[in-house]
Amino acid sequence: MSLTDWKAYKPVLIPNIKDYHKIDVYEKHGGYGALKKILADQDTLTPQHVTETVKNAGLRGRGGAGFNTGLKWSFMPKPDGGPRYIAANGDESEPGTFKDRVIFEFNPHTFIEGSIIAAYAMSITTVYVYIRGEYRSWIRMMEKAVSDAYERGYLGQNILKSGFSVDMVLHSGAGAYICGEESSLMESLEGKRGYPRVKPPFPAQKGLWGRPTTINNIESLANVPLIFNNGADWYKGTGAATHPGPLLYGISGHVNRPGVYEYPTGMLVTDLINEVAMGVRGGKRVKALIPGGSSTPPLRGDALDGVRMDSDSLRQAGSMLGTAGMCILDEDTDMVDYLWRVSHFYHHESCGQCTPCREGTGWLEKTLLKIKAGDGTMRDLDLLLDLCTQMEGRTICALADAAAWPVRYTITRFRDEFEARVKNTVYALS
Amino acid sequence: MAEIFIDNKRYEFEGQTKVLQFILDQGLELPFFCYHPSLSIPANCRQCYVEAGQPVLNRETGEYELDDNGERVIRFFPKLMTACSLDATDGMVIKTHVTSELVRRGQKDILEFILINHPLDCPICDQAGECPLQIQTYKYGPEGSRFEHKKVHKPKRIQLGPRVVLDAERCINCTRCVRFTEEISKSNQLTISQRGDHNYPITAPGTEFDDPYSINTVDICPVGALTSTDFRFKARVWEMSSTPSIDITNAKGCAVDIWTRDNLVMRITPRYNPHVNDYWMPDAGREAYKIYNENRISRPEMVVNKDSIKTSWNNALLTISEKLTGAETGKTLVFASAYASVEDNYAIQQFFARFANTTVIYVPDIKPGTGDDFLITDDQAPNSSGCKLLGINEVDADQAKGMIDSGTYETLVILQEDLVGRGIASTESLTQYFSVYLGTNNNSTSRSASVTIPITTAAEHFGSYVNVDGRIQRTLPAKETLYTDRRLDLQMSMGRLDHYGTRFDNWVSDNNKIDCIPAWEFLVRLSHEMNLEFRYNEAREIIDEIALKNSSFAGISYERMDRELGIALQDQPSKELNPA
């Protein structure tokens, strides 16, 4: 479908069907059909073929980095008879993001089916599903769904008598944002402190327990059956050309109708704010849009025209698609307060393994707290930008970048507000 | 041979190597904290940044692509790379702080970050003077700090275990200590606790860090976060002299450095020897400083009218000479010792070879089950293998006891062995004999002997010891005796205080110099007294003679031992006595 008639779009990832989370209903509407089709015709639909199909469909990871999912699968080495893993990433801890839980709640089986297809494509022996510990309610729903899938023979040994076997294990986190980072997630799954690993080696070479592993986001895997049910061409033609497919938009902040929506990628942010979310509360103006979770640089409200929710358009606009967890801040928002809170988050969540992040995130927060308290100086603004330079690209994982970007871009894009806050500070010369 | 360019200079390398290790192997410098050659590589301190690039290969020809000037086109990694975790590849180009402004900035930035929560208490910190953080801050760090906030507070003065104290605020989270307990000692007693800038290493609550190798974490801690309970606040690094030696508290013979100040041993630390102990040593070996410092026998002692009194060397020599001259053939029993050096054992063996029918034995001191498969041995003594290779008769404790109680002998000469302490002889049984004890420390044997001769410890003499694996290594004198002088003996080390102190300075005294001589030297003096042909001027002559005469020791020399970090003796220990 084209992007002009988005109003006519009917959700396919989370279809509007009563009790769709139940395996009976899911099956009745063709659920597990893609899997059956593939397993019944393994000579034609070889693992390589499946991988190629996903690659050509153009599905890009929904976890934030936006890497081509099929291409990622193709990095797995040839099977050697030993165990191989998928770690499905349901850590969903990036502030502003609340979309994977919708899949757990309303369409768990499309995720399970997608995982099994992915497992088939990569000769996986076990799929570990890492779900953030706070999602206790949704973990229970997933337990039920997985157990139903086992019961129907979609999981376990000799699936649908195809000769293919794979297990699925749910693993609960316990409160650590860093475990959404793929190597940290693996450490956590191995029962350790969630410290990111040094790369290389990459997970496809040495992942869980030193074995080949692919980490995919929940929503990415949930998209996989859609590709096989509707064809790669359909998928490619949905939404933005370079970043296609249905997308779960989590809209929060100062809008009239926040929540999760499913539309194709590439929607105009103005449509999403003004029509989908029914505009800003109280008819106010948008001061800032955080397009894809707290780490994505905020865009100015007066620079949103023509910006679309796909990675190319957002890169041009000076931000990133991230998780498509959009937060709209209205004209009354105190950007210093906002930025301090974001920095507080990264300070709290830095694992502390490597120096620039462990020390830098705290320094950023403390400096912003000082500015917020009215004790900041112009020098502090320059210091903050300097600290960002000292953190970006200098750490084992990307958390330091995620902490630095909002600081860098909030200060540069809303500098007037910060300057106004520090200008009248009276301070002793030191 | 693969090539790598570091700061525009070409080097060759073979096989797999990490860039940092390669740089260090070339004798070049690159600052780092968390890396340790014997531990896994977490790359967490981020101090060893370099710029790294690889030459671009033409896909068709397989040749390097060249630019207009005929130079290779180098594609640099977009980010600074940690050299510790970076594999060297053929043609790689590395820029360190020597040639890269970006690297200089990166190194400075890391030090600025590390220091914001580090207490700047160097003046009261034990690590000062040998602190990688202090040294590297001076060389690569920022001049001031832009941090104007409260530092994070963490636990201080935590007694982690009996031997290690933690100051968590000084910790820079390099995780070397945790990795040591996980990968080397395998006690798994330490972990990093908390998260983010509240991180610090600690034991599980209510448990002790009593790992028998715990003090190694103090050695590898790159800051003053972990300090030794025993050594804390005892001496500043720059006041001490360090002397290479070996651990004499068990049969492994870990390579160590002995640190002295005013002729007291202040601490003992491991010295790298890949053939024996790598970078490590057991905690127990560090306690040997007590043997060197405390309860020493100084000046000969004699029993006169049942009282032990100090006497002159001449008097002691005369007394022993008279007794030995008058002794009946076959009535003298000589104890050599696995606690004494090869030189001393050889000397006593050779000296008594001049007396017909004299029995020379040694009694190994093995306590089964006390060792591990790492650096602690069941064998409590440093030189059992040496005694064996010298062909000295080995008897066990019961046999030795039987010999003493048999009434066969009238004279006992005991080198170093605490016969009473080990239960081989009793005070009463010793009183039946004319007994000579050549020992280092006061003990129940020294108190029971007719004549006690003070001899040097491993910290005071040149001596060789053969470890449990048949490796011969040597010690150098770290402490002066009354008869040695580090200003005259060029083989002894000199620290700042030794160099610049005079005997009029209040930190210099003669109090800690023991009135003792090496056992072999005593035997030489005794032979003078008895007109025997038995002459050595220095320990080196003895080892050279052993090398010539005993095939097990063929080809050894002090120089080789120094150069090769000890020598593996090839021959199996032989029981055969070598004629003098």
Added chain:
Amino acid sequence: MQNFEFTKEELAKIDAIIARYPNPQPAVMPVLWMAQEKYGHVEPDVQKLVARTLNLPEAHVHGVATFYTQYYKERKGKYVLDVCTSFSCQACGGYETLHYLEDKLGIKAGETTPDGMFSIQSVECLGACGYAPMMQITNDVYVNHLTPEKLDKVIDDLKKDQLPEFESIPLVQNRTTAMENE
């Protein structure tokens, strides 16, 4: 002193958990969860129990327990009210909600009421950004769209040990259009 032990049934459950992984170490997180559900906390003695049960070094278990914020390393109130104040909630009154609760219960975030009923914590994003302000009760049920009135009721109910029910929030599109026939 309290004696911390797993029952036979619990140990069988732990064996089943261990069987899901190639070695016992990964079971440390699920078993810490089990222990916390049983005792309400994972104080050092409970950490020891987990280490003993899984035959892991105590230090390792301690390191893991202190890394993850949802494990209570000290005793908390019967109901722990985790109020999200992360930036989406902050924008929509997260702090006002937190302060309302603080005033109502007479304690500050991070504290527990003297009767041991309630603890309040200010926590990071819980993934309910569209339903702000919100909170989670004792690592379990989410309560969304908080208002002073709603909070009053939740507290009153909790005092009677009545937990709020799970609130299912479908896609907005699916809420606003008629459900397709199944």
